[in-house]
Amino acid sequence: MKGKRIGASRAMLKLGCCALAITLSGAAFAQEAAQDTPEEGAASNAEIIVTGSRVRGEAPVGSTVTTLGRKEIEASSQVTVDRMIKEIPQVFDLGVSENSRGQSGGSGNITYGNSVNLRGIGPYATLVLVDGHRVTNNSRSIDPSVIPSLGIERVEVVADGASAIYGSDAVAGVVNLIPRRSLDGGEVFARTGISSRGDFHEYTLGAALGKVFERGQIMVAYEHVERSNLSGDDRDFFTSDQRRFGGGDYRIVRCAPGNINANGTSYAIPSSGVTQATAGSLTAGSLNKCDELDNQDLIPRQKYDSVNSTGRYELTDWLDVFYDGFYSKRSFYRISAYSNARLTVPQTNAFFVRPDGFTGSSYTLDYNFRNDLPTNDSYGYARSWQITPGIKAKLPGGWEAEALFGYGKTNDFSGSYFGVNNAALNAALASSNPATAFDPYGLGRTSQAVLDGIANQIFLAPTNGRLRTYEARLNGGLFALPGGEVKLATGYERQDFKVALGSARGAPTNPITFRNFGRKVDSFYGELFIPVFGPDNAMPGFQRLEINAAVRHDKYSDVGSTTNPKFGVNWVPVDGIKLRGSYGTSFRAPTIPEIYGNSNNLFGQSYQNPAGGAPLQGYALSGPNLDLKPETATSWSVGADFEPTRNLRFSVTYWDVNYKNQVLANLSNLAILGTEAQYAGTGIILRGTDAATRVQQLLAQGVTLAGGSFPGGNPANVTLFVDGRSQNLGVSITRGIDFTATWRAELGSEDALTFNASGTYLTKYRVALTPKAPLIDRLDFIFNPLKFKARGSVTWDHGPFSARVQAIHVGGYFNNLTVGGQNVKSYTPVDLNLTFRIGDQQASGFFEKGMTLGLEVRNVFDTDPPYVNLAPSGNGSGGYDATASDPIGRLFAVSLRKSF
Template sequence: MTELSRQARVGSLYPYELADSPNTNPVVGRMTVVEALDGLLRNTEFSADLTESEVIVVSRKKQEPKGQMADGKMKTTLLAGVASLAFGLANAQDVETISDETREEKEDENKRDEVIVTGTNIRGIAPDSSPTMTFDREDLDITGAATLQDFLQTIPQNFGGGSNATVVGGLPNDFSASYNSGRAGTYGSSANLRGLGSGSTLVLLNSQRIAPASGLGNFVDISLIPASAIQRVEMLTDGAASIYGGDAVAGVVNYILRDDFDGIEATARYGGDTRGDLDEYRASVTLGENWNTGNALVSYEYFNRGNLSAEDRSFSQGAYLPNDLFPSQERHSVLVSGSQELLPNLEFSADFLYGNRKGVRDTSGRTYSFKILPDTTTIHASGALKWDVDSNWSVDLSGAFSTTDGEIPTTGDSSWHTSLDSKLWTMDAKASGALFALWGGDLSLAVGGHYREESFSNERIDTDTVQRAADRNVYGVFGELYAPLISEDNNVPGVNRLEISTSARFEDYSDFGTKLTPKVGVLWAPIEQLRLRGSYGRSFSPPPLGYVGATDYAAFVATTGFINSAIGLTAADPSIADVTAIYISGTAPNLSAETSRTFSAGFNFDHEVGPHIFTLTGTFLDIKYANRLGNTPIPGNRSVFDAPNIAFNDPAAFPPGIVVFSPTLDEINAIMAGVSRVVTYEDDVDAADAQIISSVQLTQNLSLNSVQTIDFDSGYQYESSVGDFAIGLSGSYLLHYKQQASPTSASVNRIDTLYNPTHLRLRGRVGYSNGGFDANLFVNHTNSYKYDNLPDSHTVDSYTTIDLSTSYAFGESSFMSALGDAKIRVSVSNLFDRDPPSTPDAPTFSLFGYDPTNASPLGRFVSVELSTQF
């Protein structure tokens, strides 16, 4: 305690037993006085407080019985305290002077810490009525994940399908996935909560939007954000359109930058799979500086990962070679962030991100072989002013510019070259503060306005054609109220807290009109440890610009005999066994906006009993879409080319006009006049002879998409004299995921079928830490499922893997002290090297022997990381 007082330059008062007590815990590293006190006195009979006068006061957790301490011992205790206080005063020069300065610093620090949290526009308030998850740097580190995408894939609520670098050739049931891979996309990675699509989850960087990526411009590429610059990840897992706008349907993922780092941090990481030649390197340098009125951060990160060839895995031997299951990639990212108090009540902050990723992917078919060379760059810059008008009200002004550009040339048996350009301007103004006092606290209000300009283009350079191009302007005004009716300070039996939060946003889209999106949330805590919550909200989501400006409305003409033979189908009737058919694909003209409503209900429970900490959360989420953008669902999740056979047997299986038999020549001519191109694989096929027109592959507005899920997380922590223990289990149980093409069509449940979400994903965890040693074991489980919903469908086995991550912090007193506060981490994912469950090949989409949406082909992967701070 004496040494802490000396290093911290503060005074201290403590019982004499603590002067040289062997029962206190050693603490090593950079930390605050409070953090050091917590470490020193953990699991002892003492507790401590740091007073406003910068004096440490230590006392017993339980008072001694009256008369137990002898007069002599009491005198000794007081003398020890006075001596220590005098020592602290001598080192600190003048406690009162430093106290005043420190108090001012604390006030300044509190001002900087009074931030807007994810899910609200009211500064300094964190409504608990919506389900949220927060992951700090330690959570990211202990998984052993190299990138933000690797970390996101460990979260059960996130679906691995959609637009991700591991989905290298698209998916049969997800049109948008093909525009992030192949010759049309840059192999980025997205957030995809609930499997509702990459464009349904809003991704923010320090609460600011970033220009989207892919050949459709429908998601933010999180793989370009350096993990070394992130302080925490905040996730709101229900709808938030009333706060952020229409594209926050499934939720929000907000990456918060480090604003409290002081010093230099350097990391170097190497990893590799144990059954191939895939190597991975990551190196980063982060510099941070804090001062009384501001802070600054500069972070550079380099990432390089080799390719994973299909020939390195036995389950993908059906692939033509060369063919990559993972493309190689090399990335450079630079992030600069800072804030400065310009006046006592005025603060300026700014962020800048530069990220560039280059990649190479080999792909081959029966008659071709070529390389795809994606190159994508994101530049993002934002600035904000915060003005504290008085002690209650503040005004925030912010603006951002962001651009994501991509070049996708090919070499070999292809001269394809795609160029992508996505730009985004945003401006926001808002004011928030307290209106008047209620029984449980202040009624708080936020009001503001938003303006946004978006543009997107997708061009074929080799043919000088524009495939997709559109732009839009968005105006919005919003308001939010937070009403704490009952708080812990004035609670009554059965009501420890009662809060209501309401919000609404009115937006005007230049291409899709106006819409009001409201939301209401309620929190009721019958006791301090238990919080019950519920929310209801609506969303209005116009299609991404890549859909709005699409020119890919196309026709594929072939005989049903050719199709049935190629993919193993059986004609429903001899009359349609070998007739000409037109299969319409691409994007329908005259799209409309999606609308949705979201309902959530759940609870949070936490309780401490001595060194034992228990936590339990659960959430029920119900989302219903109208005019959901997508392809017409196929009953039983059968092939899209099986639709004519299904419709012949059951005319009500699809909405009217989706599958047409015996079309007139006028109907055929109308279709052919509207498409941008026609593809035929048979020389003697003429579209004018078509007996069938099928448009199930056409991306259009469907009638309904309904999702219900239950999320849960349980945890237990125990602090003991031999170390700290933690166990937990989190998961997502999908009740149903249904699509309905029209009000009269039968609904199709896509759960537990190939390339779709499964009903259960679990992640268990066991952790132990003691001193500088830390070990964490994770168990990941995905349930078994079927190829489709037919009675005799094949089963895809369940998939369970184990990850292990261990670390050791050497400390400044070790032989590694010359390297600063050095730490080494060794991580192993898929410890027992389990292959993904077997699935059929789909060469058109570069799918060979496994389902990339629910499993990984990587196998056992071992990494070693060395980090240090100065």
């Protein structure tokens, strides 16, 4: 495969033209707030590098940086770094999330991790870095929780295309996790929380030690986090019968007791069961209905153990050595719903019941195994580690050279052991011997040995990855202009990635087989900073004017080459006002699992029925697509930052992202039938005999059914097929406005109020799901980017006491997946944090120095998620929208933090 090639000369021509356009139009647009240099610096003589630029000592030009520093991290009511990041309004919970796997990319999230999805552009379109460099991952995405919150100095988010700076994946932006290098002493932390309903709890224990000495520093931090599961049975909105909420009846007929279907006539099996002697109790036309997903977890149980460390030592006045490293293991356990199926029961069955008037030799029976088989729960872990040492040399003329080497590994595993063995089930249904027959009539007469043989199908999916990275950087000044020094950053990077995708399905004795793949990437980049106007030549209308130009070339061993430019402008016409703009192109190489598939199987799944009523049974294909091409994007933004007084600052940014060749995977999209018309002619969705024919073709080619069962045990009865493989289908245009505002009111020497507000308002989100399909407006539709998200807080600092009230607002939107549609209400939970600083905070020593006590109430008013008229899904949502709200409800927590 060959990716899209962009000639360097053509790229630079585009860059130059856009520079002029942005410079002329910068004053006509408004955008979001620039951030100051983070307040907590690093150890002695170490420089602060700001995410979004490789040029030493310079913040990104034309883009803003959103920063979560130590103060914000400590004030957060969230327990892991990934959840802290998700409180930023630009981050959407679409795709790769522990509580929702229904959107594109979610099917690969078999270990229930979390990614960062800036502006809803895509779960793999945001690049996550650690201390400015790439780290190992499971070949899909990086979960920020690999770094403990105690080991983070700050998190920097640049919501702007950055492939010219960092390469692949930085289409929507970059998240940089910067580990602590300034800790001089120790810190211990403990926190525990429980929901007001008593059905969810979490706790954290952690410690960090650091030492800053004359020629360097060293730091190590460890954290243990546990979060319990939250069962759907504990939330009344997660139900199939939603008529009491004014919604639909999504109950199914595969129940316990079940329903006989004989020659088109249904007979509900009584709750006491039925035998041939009591067959007269069967009533023609009667029907049992039930919830499909009783017992399923909305949030899985998670345990985190993570440790990270940093170090730096000044060998000489001109030579430093440094490192950062981490180890993380996150384990999960997710309780599943009970299995169900449509059985074919022949008259040879030892317990066969013949309804009055039925003369056939077999019939179908809709059944739930809740009273017979264990739930097919899944459990596993995501384990990763990396060490990245480096060396930095000061060169003549103020130049610096830096070299880094990174080595890391990942080991992910997801497994389940109690899947239904369809062959054993059909044999037991046909058996005339009561000792080996299966009883589907509600009297529990099946022997345990038979049940054990039916519930013995395994699903094991390990993924092993290894990453080697090599980086060489050169940074310094070229020459002086009246406005300041022209600076250059240039470098070379190499990534050597190997991944082994493992699989074992079927009989418990089946071994795990691995498919091994590799990828190498060679990259060259250059970035130029040009200060046209500065303090030395400022004039009215031009207090400062800075231009930044960057270009990067990446050559992949498997998907071709690409060259991407970026250009930025900062213009300060008068003190307190900065106008800025940026333009660039970005790309994302498809991941190895997207190209080669996690598996090559069929999965039986329940799909939301756009016509209303019970979900439809369909069959989705997972497998390789060797023709996948890289995604490409063009993005630009313009904005302004205002600081009229020392205590007041606000900013606004208008941005535009044109995303092409998007890779979409519909394996986990159980609401896909709501957009079926857009897939016309592609073969992605097939109905009726076309669906059955396609499934039978795949079976003949060796593709197996890995989950669920065919209606009546016969693939010819299939009526719905979905091609869930990754496809280059999507084209999207996303535009919006980001804003931030901060005001601090000094009430006294130790008394102040601080007001913060930030938000994202999307003005356009139009999508073409296929290359030939028209662009369709999908803004503010369920499971798509929402028009408005915002966060506001008020903090009162009063001597040793602080109080913070925070509200996170998700605007209402439209649910088009139900008959007639539904306007979903907005969602605004409010959090309260109280902090008490006890004792002398300036003292030294463990026993002498004071401590900080925190009391928290998350979702003070116990606001339920807005009702969403949607059938419960095995991949999240149902009665509520897991991508836009939190099902936990009110949570009380207490924390204790002590530094020494």
